[in-house]
Amino acid sequence: MxxxxxxxxxxxxATHLPDGGKRHAEPPDGTWLVTLADLVMVADILRPPAEFYAYACTRGAIAKASGPQVFVEADALAAWLDHRIQPVQPAPQEIVFLATGNEALNDYYTHVAAPGYPAPAPPASGVLPEVLYALDLVHRERPQHWSDLAIAALAVPPDDWRSVRTALRxxxxxxxxxxxxxxxRRAADGIRLSPRLTVYVRPADDESPTPCPWDRTCS
Structure with a gap:
């Protein structure tokens, strides 16, 4: 990354510099070129390591693909939080722009504390805390699997976690x-959220082995 x-x-x-302006050793996955203030904003909103890592990889891929063109980092972050913005490869002579839409971020950072006006909740990725905790466990216990699992989990749109939330309840x-x-019982056999990710929901005292073939499918 x-x-x-x-x-x-x-x-x-930034979108016109897929390698961040580097003259040597161009990164194969692109470079995220970001101002310090925006980096602090992203790190404040995406505090779990998996969220920050997946977003940074996405921003590098967007720069590599030259689309969509991002003029305000808050717009890119909001689009990623809401619907997991992905890189777009423009056709020849085509320019793809990212639509603006960071009202939730603006409301969060511009809120002025006053009686009767509670502070808004920070915008979130929609990934379940249990999933983020599981990714932290993978980072500690199976670090060689963490990168692919983090990207696969954070590519799932917020609404698609509904089946896992129901299974957890x-x-x-x-x-x-x-x-x-x-x-x-069905959740214990695995909930397939994408070709790259299956989530297994089991009781804490269930010691049966969890399938983990090397296709980024793991609990």
Whole structure:
């Protein structure tokens, strides 16, 4: 992952420098060129390591593909949080722009504390805390798998985690309904969220082995 941090704001030029202006050893996956203030903003919103890593990789890939063109980093971050913005390869003579839309970020950072006006919650990726915790465990126990798993998990759009959230509720319910128990059994066999990611939801005392073939599919 290649990141170049500037003190000056150069957002309009960053998309045109897929290698960050490097003359030698061009990174194969592109370079994220970012101003220090925006880097602090991203790190403040994306505090879990997996979130920050996946976003930085996406921004490098966007620069490599030359699209969409990003003029304000907050717009790119908001688009990634909302629907996992992906790089776009423009056709010849074509320019692809990123639409603006960072109202939630603006509201969060410009809020003025006052009685009766509680501070808004920080914008979030929508990934379940249990999944982020599991990625932290992978980082400690199987670091060789962490990079691919982090990218695969953070590529899942926020709404697509609904089935895992439901399965977690069913797994926690000791006296759940028949439907909940059935749902928990299915979740133990794996919930396939994408061709690159399957999530297994099991009780804490379940010691059965978890399938982990080398296709980025793991619990």
């Amino acid at each position: 290649s990141v170049i941090v500037n003190l000056d704001r150069v957002d309009p030029f 069913a797994a926690r319910s000791a006296t759940g309904t028949r439907r909940e128990r059935k749902r928990a």
